[in-house]
Amino acid sequence: MRDLAFVGFLAALFAFGFRRPFLFVLAYAYIDIVSPQRLTYLLLNSVPISAIAAALAVGGWLLTDDKRGLRVAPRQLLLLLLLGWCWYTTLHADFPVEAGYKWDWVWKAMAFAIFLPLTLRTRLRIEALLLFMLLSAASIIVVGGIKTLVTGGGYGELNLMVSNNAGLYESSTISTVAIAIVPILLWFARHGTIFPPDWRVRTYCGALGFACLLIPVGTSARTGLLCIALLAVLMLREVKRKLPYLALLGVAGLVAVPLLPSAFTERMETIRTYQGDASASTRLAVWQWTLDYVQEHPMGGGFDAYLQNHIRYDTVATVGAANNATVERALEVDKARAYHSAYFEMLGEQGYFGLALWLTIHLGGLFRMELLRRRYAKAPTELAWAAPLATALQHAHLIYLLGAAFVGIAFNPFVFMLLGAQMGLDTYLARKRAESHWRPMQRARGAQAPVALQPAEG
Numbered sequence: 001m002r003d004l005a006f007v008g009f010l011a012a013l014f015a016f017g018f019r020r021p022f023l024f025v026l027a028y029a030y031i032d033i034v035s036p037q038r039l040t041y042l043l044l045n046s047v048p049i050s051a052i053a054a055a056l057a058v059g060g061w062l063l064t065d066d067k068r069g070l071r072v073a074p075r076q077l078l079l080l081l082l083l084g085w086c087w088y089t090t091l092h093a094d095f096p097v098e099a100g101y102k103w104d105w106v107w108k109a110m111a112f113a114i115f116l117p118l119t120l121r122t123r124l125r126i127e128a129l130l131l132f133m134l135l136s137a138a139s140i141i142v143v144g145g146i147k148t149l150v151t152g153g154g155y156g157e158l159n160l161m162v163s164n165n166a167g168l169y170e171s172s173t174i175s176t177v178a179i180a181i182v183p184i185l186l187w188f189a190r191h192g193t194i195f196p197p198d199w200r201v202r203t204y205c206g207a208l209g210f211a212c213l214l215i216p217v218g219t220s221a222r223t224g225l226l227c228i229a230l231l232a233v234l235m236l237r238e239v240k241r242k243l244p245y246l247a248l249l250g251v252a253g254l255v256a257v258p259l260l261p262s263a264f265t266e267r268m269e270t271i272r273t274y275q276g277d278a279s280a281s282t283r284l285a286v287w288q289w290t291l292d293y294v295q296e297h298p299m300g301g302g303f304d305a306y307l308q309n310h311i312r313y314d315t316v317a318t319v320g321a322a323n324n325a326t327v328e329r330a331l332e333v334d335k336a337r338a339y340h341s342a343y344f345e346m347l348g349e350q351g352y353f354g355l356a357l358w359l360t361i362h363l364g365g366l367f368r369m370e371l372l373r374r375r376y377a378k379a380p381t382e383l384a385w386a387a388p389l390a391t392a393l394q395h396a397h398l399i400y401l402l403g404a405a406f407v408g409i410a411f412n413p414f415v416f417m418l419l420g421a422q423m424g425l426d427t428y429l430a431r432k433r434a435e436s437h438w439r440p441m442q443r444a445r446g447a448q449a450p451v452a453l454q455p456a457e458g
Contacts, residue, residue, distance in 0.1 A: 010049065022119060022125055028053035033413065033414055061118065072427075075419065082110065083107060085354050089351070099303035112413070112416065113420045117424040117427055120420075120425070120428060123193070126389075131188070133181070133414065133421075134184060140174060143160060149214065174219065176402075178213075179230075231399060281332070286344070293305070313332050340407065341407070341408060342408055343355070369397070370394060372426065376429070
């Protein structure tokens with residue numbers, strides 16, 4: 001029955017796409033995020049639904065979309081350059097076969113992110129993309145949230161519909177994404193137009209937000225706890241009444257701590273005692289290996305270069321109680337351990353140049369969203385939604401960048417879609433300014449004199 005449900009949904013989405021070709025773009029986003037072919041037993045496993053959706057999306061855009069005023073953002077060109085660099089390092093990879101497997105999905109995610117802003121010509125399309133991203137992620141998050149409430153979860157124990165750890169089904173990855181989408185969820189609860197924000201929409205957004213906060217609890221992912229802390233700080237930036245907000249946070253923390261499952265609290269304790277945790281010690285050892293590796297291979301080793309690492313590290317544990325406690329050290333030897341960090345993933349695989357490109361793309365996104373946030377802070381009513389959306393996308397991006405410090409998600413498709421949405425918003429607003437000749441940054445002094453537009457991304 002589940003197979004038939006997935007097939008029926010995709011068939012309907014594709015059918016509507018022939019009437020509204022932009023739906024093919026949304027179909028591809030859904031397939032890339034949810035991976036329904038992993039959730040079915042027979043019907044979708046043998047059909048290249050992702051490739052079909054991509055071909056229809058590009059074909060629909062080429063044949064039917066209005067190309068007037070088309071803008072290409074500088075970050076699209078940087079993504080194209082990074083794509084070319086990854087292709088070059090794949091050709092010269094230390095492990096050509098393994099690198100080829102990763103390249104097979106990485107280039108598709110990057111190519112879609114380059115293409116995506118070209119399709120986001122209206123506010124409706126930008127909203128539709130973000131809504132599909134949220135609801136696609138929600139199909140995983142809601143399941144995890146319910147299971148957390150029922151079972152309490154646990155590290156490596158929360159089943160998210162599939163048995164493998166790929167994509168958003170990996171615990172730290174889904175924890176990062178779940179917290180990252182909360183700012184966008186709050187934006188929909190206030191400014192959405194596809195579903196106008198009445199009590200039903202706000203109730204759903206609140207329930208989904210609660211499920212998002214449950215995911216780090218259910219997965220016992222320490223990365224998720226750090227992301228929640230950053231989310232609380234970022235929201236402080238936006239709330240008008242900061243003292244009541246801080247008081248509410250304190251009360252919520254006091255109420256929540258006794259209700260948290262013991263598996264979660266014990267796992268979080270290892271943040272302070274990281275030397276006694278093999279997972280944390282492994283990360284530090286792999287990061288040191290990566291720094292040493294790029295000293296001799298500044299261009300990186302291509303995808304999955306970590307397979308050649310051999311690491312040695314000490315774990316430190318306190319055994320016994322109070323006056324009888326003793327410190328025990330143990331030497332651990334391991335090999336072929338993953339980077340556990342997007343930053344070291346980029347450094348080890350793509351070298352200094354690839355890391356610099358990747359950081360430029362992400363830091364450029366933060367800068368552009370901050371510029372839009374300030375530019376549209378006092379925009380006319382019809383554009384009053386723009387500054388809050390730029391802020392939400394920026395906050396989501398910041399949470400991703402924090403989570404990425406501890407998870408190897410440098411090429412995660414969901415994040416590339418987030419970048420595509422940022423670029424789409426930027427180029428859309430730049431086109432609107434060009435059409436209306438509105439000068440949002442113009443000062444009162446010399447308001448009668450024409451002022452040249454600041455160069456927008458795209």
